[in-house]
Each structure stands twice: as C-alpha cells, then as structure tokens.
Amino acid sequence: MKLTxxxxxxxxxxxGQNTAKYGGNTTSILLENNAGEFLILDAGTGIRSLGxxxxxxxxxxxxxxxxxxxxxxxxxxxxxxxxxxQKKITIIPGLTHENEPNAILKQxxxxxxxxxxxxxxxxxxxxxxxEDNWEYKTFEILRCKMNHPGGGSAYKITTxxxxxVYATDNELFPPYPVSTSFDEWVQFSRNADFLIxxxxxxxxxxPLKCGWGHSQIQHALDLAKQAQVKNLVFVSHDPDRTDDQLxxxxxxxxxxxxxFRILFAYEGLTL
Numbered sequence: 652m653k654l655t656x657x658x659x660x661x662x663x664x665x666x667g668q669n670t671a672k673y674g675g676n677t678t679s680i681l682l683e684n685n686a687g688e689f690l691i692l693d694a695g696t697g698i699r700s701l702g703x704x705x706x707x708x709x710x711x712x713x714x715x716x717x718x719x720x721x722x723x724x725x726x727x728x729x730x731x732x733x734x735x736x737q738k739k740i741t742i743i744p745g746l747t748h749e750n751e752p753n754a755i756l757k758q759x760x761x762x763x764x765x766x767x768x769x770x771x772x773x774x775x776x777x778x779x780x781x782e783d784n785w786e787y788k789t790f791e792i793l794r795c796k797m798n799h800p801g802g803g804s805a806y807k808i809t810t811x812x813x814x815x816v817y818a819t820d821n822e823l824f825p826p827y828p829v830s831t832s833f834d835e836w837v838q839f840s841r842n843a844d845f846l847i848x849x850x851x852x853x854x855x856x857x858p859l860k861c862g863w864g865h866s867q868i869q870h871a872l873d874l875a876k877q878a879q880v881k882n883l884v885f886v887s888h889d890p891d892r893t894d895d896q897l898x899x900x901x902x903x904x905x906x907x908x909x910x911f912r913i914l915f916a917y918e919g920l921t922l
Contacts, residue, residue, distance in 0.1 A: 652811040654845065655681045658697020659916040661820070661851050661865065661887030662722055672894040674918030676700075677722035678819055678886055680847070684810040688788045692806070692817050693717055694755060697918065698726035710737050713787055717819055718745040718803025719754035727755050728764050738773040743780055745804035746796060752779045795839045796830035798822045799864035805831075807839060816843045816880075819887050823870040826862045833874070840878035845922065848874065850885035850915075868900070875911055882912045884922070 658676035665675040677695030681704075689706065690713040691698065705712065712732055717723055732738040744752040751757075756768040756777065768775075783794045793807040798821055805818035816839065823833055831839070840846050851865035865887065875883040888897060897915050904913045914920070 652685065652813040652815075653681075653683045654815065654847075654920075654922045655683075655701075656697070656886070656916045656918060656920045657681065657701040658693075658695045658726070659886045659888055659918060659920075660695075660722075660890060661849070662890045664696050664722075665890045669893040669895075672917060673888060673897050673915065676918060677725065678717075679726060680817070680886075681705075682790075682808065682810070682815065684789060686789055688790065688810075689713075690715060690787060690790060690808075693723045693819070694727040694730065695722050695724075696726040696729075699729040699731075702729075702731040705732065710739055712738060712740045714740065714742045715792070715804075715806055715817075716742060716745045716755065717797065717805065717817070718747050718799060718801060719751055720801065720803075720820070721758075723820070724755040724758060728759050728766070733771045733773045733775065736772040736774075740773050740775045742775065742777045744777060746794070746802060748802040752777050793839075795835070797864075798825045798827075798829050798831060800827075800862075801864075802830065805839070807843065813844045814842070815845045815847065816840045817847045819847065819849050820864055821849050821866060822862070822864050823866045823874060825864070836874055837877045840874060840880060843878065843880045845882045845884060846871075846875050846878065846880040847884045847886055847916070849887040851887050851889045856889065872904075872909065872913075875913075876909060880911055882914065882922070883909075885913075885915045888915070 676697035679697035680692040683689040791809040797803040850868040
C-alpha cells in the first residue's frame, strides 16, 4: 500500500515562500495497493499534479469526495484525465446536507469556467452510493458522517491488510448538533494503520473559528490515542500556518510520549 499526498492545505490555496515546504495546494491524495489498483481522495488543487502521475495505461479512475466545499473540488477542471477520451472516471460524492452530488461538475457551468462539463472528453459518472460500506476492486470502503457545515463524508479504506481513515474537515467537538460523536469516531478509527485527520486549529485560533468545521490539533491527538492508531497524519493545514510554524509543531510533537507516529503531511510525502 502506498499513500502519496499532492495537496494538504485547507480552505484556500496558499502559494508563496512561507508555504513552499509543506505546499499550498488543497487536499488530494493518491492511494495505491500492491495489485496496482488505485483511488483518489478529494479533488482539491493538488489533483492537478496528481493527474500527471497516474499509473500509465490505467484508464479507470475512481474519486472519493469528502464534500463539495471549494477546496475539495476546485482542482477537478485542471485534472488532465477529464480531457482524455480513453479515461473512465467515477466520482463518489460525499453525503452533504444539501443533495448536490453534481457540484463538482456544476462549478464548470455557465460563466464559471471556459469549458462546460458536456464538452469533456472522458466518460464521467457521478455515482452516489446509499450504503455506508462497499467495495471497489480490492478496496473495502466504510463511510462515516463528518461534523462540518454542510455535511460530508469520512472514509475508512482497507487494502493489502492496511487500514486508512480519511477524516478531513471534521470538527470533533462542534457547537452544533454532531453527526458523529467523539466516541463513535473512536470506534470508526479503532486500530487504523493511518488516521489522516484535520488539524487546522490551535487553541488560540478557536474562539473565533469554533463552529467552522475543523478540529484543534489536540482533539485529533486525543482521538488517535483513544483509537490506538499506529500513525496520525495531519492535513488541512490552516492557510495562515507557515512552514516554520508547522516545523515547530512537528518538532514539539516528536518530543511527546505518544505511542503512535505523528506527521504533518506535505506535498510529495509518500507513506
């Protein structure tokens, strides 16, 4: 199993000299297994470069979306395979509160983009799934509702006897009614090999941003500890968090006594 991170930033792309190390692209991750099969997690601006590195000769592409906020779909119009007639692309939308499964394509309608969805060369299907567990090839997929304004989905994916929980943009202790309680998150993440979780906020950020749909780093650490995961990987970095600040957080947590490995994901990180 191999995870490659092509975008790790939350909310808005942040190119610049202060974000060059961790990267300014929004979230998109490639998951590959030992059989040569792969799927994509989210279509933030990181999917642009991901599209150029998809295994050669692979014409079937499967994208799991967490939700429809811009930072998770805005890279799709720049995803090279959508302009290739040989490609067959299946998009599984997140379960949002408003039933808008086609949002990823609608962002290209009208005056929003110069190429309309009906002009794309690839065969593209948006395929909502009602069940909370299913299989794609040899990937076993389990879904859970995120705590986030507008809703969305987290996923637990198992392949090659390795389990990955992807829970970006998830507020573990929100001020609004929860979709999934902390205890339910512990059960969902139990013994995961990799927990990829939102860690956008520090305590000093939270008074203003409580209810915006993201977690404090400490809350994700508590989840990883109680769920007994092996690796905690932070994504959805705050757009104002600089490389130096992320380095400092990484260094501080490396000195902690947590029994699991802690990483702040950066563009190009392969696990």
